[in-house]
Amino acid sequence: MIKPGLALLACLALPAIATENQLASAIARDYKATLEPLFKHFHANPELSYMEVQTAARLARELRASGFEVTEGVGKTGIVAILRNGPGPTVMVRADMDALPVEERSDAPHASKVKMKDMSGTMVPVMHACGHDAHMTSLVGTAHQMAARKGEWKGTLMLVGQPAEERTGGALDMMADGIFKRFGKPDYAMSLHVIADVEAGKIDVSEAPFSGADLMEIVVHGIGTHGASPHMGKDPVVIASQIVLALQTVVTRDIAPREAALITVGSFHAGSKGNVIGDSARLELTVRSESDDTRAKLLAGIKRVAENTARAAGMPEDKLPEIRHTDRPVPPTLNDNALMQRLRGVWSAKLGEGIFDKGYQRGGMVGEDYAHFIYGQGIPSVYFVVGATPAEQVAAARAGKGTLAYNHSPLFKVEAEKAIQTGVLATTTALLDLMKK
Structure with missing residues (x-):
């Protein structure tokens, strides 16, 4: 008892x-x-x-x-x-x-x-x-x-x-x-x-x-046009989609396998109607790390992937994606x-x-x-x-x-x-x- x-x-x-x-x-x-x-x-x-x-x-x-x-x-x-x-x-x-x-x-x-x-x-x-x-x-x-x-x-x-x-x-x-x-x-x-x-x-x-966390957004610029004539513009939805997928390689290929790192795209906003190609898309993401070195690699990789994906799509230099913090970063x-x-x-x-x-x-x-x-x-x-x-x-x-x-x-x-x-x-x-x- x-x-x-x-x-x-x-x-x-x-x-x-x-x-x-x-x-x-x-x-x-x-x-x-x-x-x-x-x-x-x-x-x-x-x-x-x-x-x-x-x-x-x-x-x-x-x-x-x-x-x-x-x-x-x-x-x-x-x-x-x-x-x-x-x-x-x-x-x-x-x-x-x-x-x-x-x-x-x-x-x-x-x-x-x-x-x-x-x-x-x-x-x-x-x-x-x-x-x-x-x-x-x-x-x-x-x-x-x-x-x-x-x-x-x-x-x-x-x-x-x-x-x-x-x-x-x-x-x-x-x-x-x-x-x-x-x-x-x-x-x-x-x-x-x-x-x-x-x-x-x-x-x-x-x-x-x-972990440490950076709250960020990427504004992806495009050139708006009719949905039936995509060749007359640059589709930001396609560019942003390619960026989302390519960001995952930053973690898997830039960071050592045993080092904690994570990029999560939690929000994707774009467009207004199914037959309209708009002129921008916005991604909201969190970037998580547990060392200053890993954080620096992740932030540099995000910038590299976003800008060069837009360049590969033919976007001019003055319309490359804008990358910015939406809140104050948190260290680990x-x-x-x-x-x-x-x-x-x-x-x-x-x-x-x-x-x-x-x-x-x-x-x-x-x-x-x-x-x-x-x-x-x-x-x-x-x-x-x-x-x-x-x-x-x-x-x-x-x-x-x-x-x-x-x-x-x-x-x-x-x-x-x-x-x-x-x-x-x-x-x-x-x-x-x-x-x-």
């Missing part, structure tokens, strides 16, 4: 270590008392990027109540919460706050029904389809545990609520607002993300948890290897090897603008992922017997109790080691 105080450890498959038992039990009690209703509130009341006004206010209120000094309006709607506990290292823990323009179709009783105007004035449905509600709740849970354990650590804890991660601009805005000049440059930094294809109650940490999120190995050892020793989802294999190349906080700053950082989906569903998907509603899906749903408690447990355990007396 499992004793009541060890129930959380049993469901997380953690070893019976007295200190960690006490921490896990405290987190479980806090979840039932405060974190569960807080998560449901965040989930039912999502706000879009740069519009997280009520979200930021609620997060600020929760952190103030935990004893932190909170500054709002950092980088537009961002917040910074500081808890000083004597001399020692400064450690930053960041959570993102924004939601997505997605209409929720999950069966959660607290599912979002929210609609709001986006930055263009269009009314759209809004959902926490990426798990930022769980991130914020985990941040508050970590604040509770660290405030209650001030006798076990020293230094300055900096908790950050970041806006506009989904638009990849919030971290840059907080940096431009002088976050480190105003509140101190961290000695260490951490963040977490819930992931659908990791088992709830487990975590994973790797060298490159998130690369974990500091020494810090990663240190925390992996801490988690393994204190929480047991069962905390790691050893069946998880990172397959995608998702971008994350957290990297702007650490890129080129010399701050050792670790970003880890936390499972969001029940174990049986993950196992079925890995066996090819089921599918998962991945992050950004209207069906995405976090198994909040395990995910949030695991996030708080892993983060607090790491902080108590980094800031130990």
